[in-house]
Amino acid sequence: MMQLKHAAKTVLAVVIALEAFRFLHSQAALYAGMSAGFLMQSTAGNDRRTRQISMALMGAASTLAVRLGSELSGQHLAKELLLVAAAFGAYYVRRFIPGKAMFPMFAFVLTLLATVQPGGAGAALPMMTAVSGGFLAAFAVYFYLLPDESLRAFRHSVDLFVFRLQHARRNPGHEQGDLRVLHRAVAFEEEERETLGKVAPALCSQVLADQYEALQILIVVFDIERQPESGAAQQMAAQFTHDYLNEIIIRLEQDRVLLDA
Amino acid sequence: MSETTRTALRAAVAAALAIVISPLVTAQRPYWTILIAVVVINDTLGSSLRKTWHRVGMTAAGCVAGWALHFISNGRDAVERSFLLIAIFWAAYFRKSSYPWMTFFVTLYVAFLFTVLGQWSAGLMLIRLEDTVLGGLIAIAASLIVPAPRVAQRMEEELTGFWQDCREQVEQGFAVLAHPELQDDDWRKSRGELLRRAEKLQISARETDYETFYRIRSLQRNRRILRNTVMLSHQALGFHRVARLASAGISNLPELRAQTLRRFELLESPKTDTELLAPVDWPGQESEPAHYFGRRIDELLAEIYRDL
Secondary structure, eight states, rough: OHHHHHHHHHHHHHHHHHHTTTTTOOHHHHHHHHHHHHHTTTOOOSSHHHHHHHHHHHHHOOOOOHHHHTTTTTTTTHHHHHHHHHHHHHHHHGGGGGGSSTTTTHHHHHHHHHSSSGGGGGGGHHHHHHHHHHHHHHIIIIISSOOOOOOHHHHHHHHHHHHHHHHHHHHHHHHHHHHHHHHHHHHHHHHHHHHHHHHHHHHHHHHHHHHHHHHHHHHHHHHHSSSSSOOHHHHHHHHHHHHHHHHHHHHHHHHHHHOOO | OOOHHHHHHHHHHHHHHHHHHHHHHHHHHHHHHOOOOOHHHOSHHHHHHHHHHHHHHHHHHHHHHHHHHHHHHTHHHHHHHHHHHHHHHHHHHTTOOOOOOOOOHHHHHHHHHHHHHHHOHHHHHHHHHHHHHHHHHHHHHHHHHTTTTOOOHHHHHHHHHHHHHHHHHHHHHHHHHTTTTOOOHHHHHHHHHHHHHHHHHHHHHHHHHSTTTTTHHHHHHHHHHHHHHHHHHHHHHHHHHHHHHOOSOTTTHHHHHHHHHHHHHHHHSSOOOOGGGOOOOOOOOTTOOHHHHHHHHHHHHHHHHHHH
């Protein structure tokens, strides 16, 4: 759900940037749209402030990169050195970004495109204006028009997890599909964990721990079902895992109520 | 030199190589080659190969889809613009969850960007594909010039550590079976850690596949080892859990414990001992779930050992 919303926000930011620069210059509109789309992906950190700073820094870096790219576009050696340096820089700065996110790569892409665009140094100013415009569109959409609602997304993810867990138990035969969705839900929540940890640290950790446990027990349930019948111990193990899974589902439903509160 | 610096250096080498090679091979849009050569670089050889393969495969698929949709849109401006926005939407949607699908939609939106700009041609898609292949090859060359660490090597070390953690769970399970009154407050925490590590191990394994893709047997063997190892961790946790609920004792517990732990030890030693392949006899209370988990752990250890 959060991914869908983010994708919709990206399209909105691109459309706003394209429309804002449409009547100026087609090349400028293109750059504005691209930078808005790129900058929508360029956030890192666990809180709104850090995300704002990371997007602003990327906006500044992109503007500078486009300026350098277009000013050096006519000078072969300088242009090539700039591209090599930009490639190095795009990977190097990841060490300062939480989770070593890849978004500095977008600044490299914009530099590369600026070096091959017609217009040379004369195009630097309109391009810089376009990238700045793209930044403003992305910033406004991301943080003000449609801000993130992490807690809501987390709750939705927990609902999805419980639903798929119950589905997996009632409808055997779709093991791989169910497990894939469950793994994805846990991976998403792991990513959101630190952001949400500030809201309800103990509860979020509890939910994740329960989900990991549910996944583990479900895998054991599937494994027991795959094994040939081998007597009472196997039946007892199957019974135990089913009962235990029920316990975890009840616990997760209780956690879900607490998350609402 | 840190891993990040090495990766950055590799990217710089890829860019330099692409700048030199691409104008010799592709005249129209050499910057596509430079772009691909840099973006598919990654921290390990396996992840770079994986990214390159996804990039090439999904660019080819995207080019075909782009061509087909261009044909369907039949020059209608509104339809072409809609396709462009839809492709942007899905590229953003898949950015965090699926690199192959993101690449597919990026190719689509590039196709429609050129359509909207009035520069589309069927040959353009072919050039895009050629440049992607060339960029991928350059990235692989850069990964050899500035050697990228192999995931397979790291995996072996991780596996050994992971087996030790599984062994700890089993040992604790035996301790609880022997002394039901034993308090074990840390078990939730250690269980969470083990499951997180199992998830990470599976991600690393996907990258290892790309490093050993040309050795089919080794690839299949590694997959089996990983599958059984992950299952071992789940069964070990299950054993630890049911041990706490055991209602009746299991006879000759010390011998069973010794046999199972011996199997764990053998995983780390050279393949000289065949005793591991013989089934362990788990006598005693047949209706005890711990009995089932213990036997399953022994089976999995034997299967892993067979593949080592």
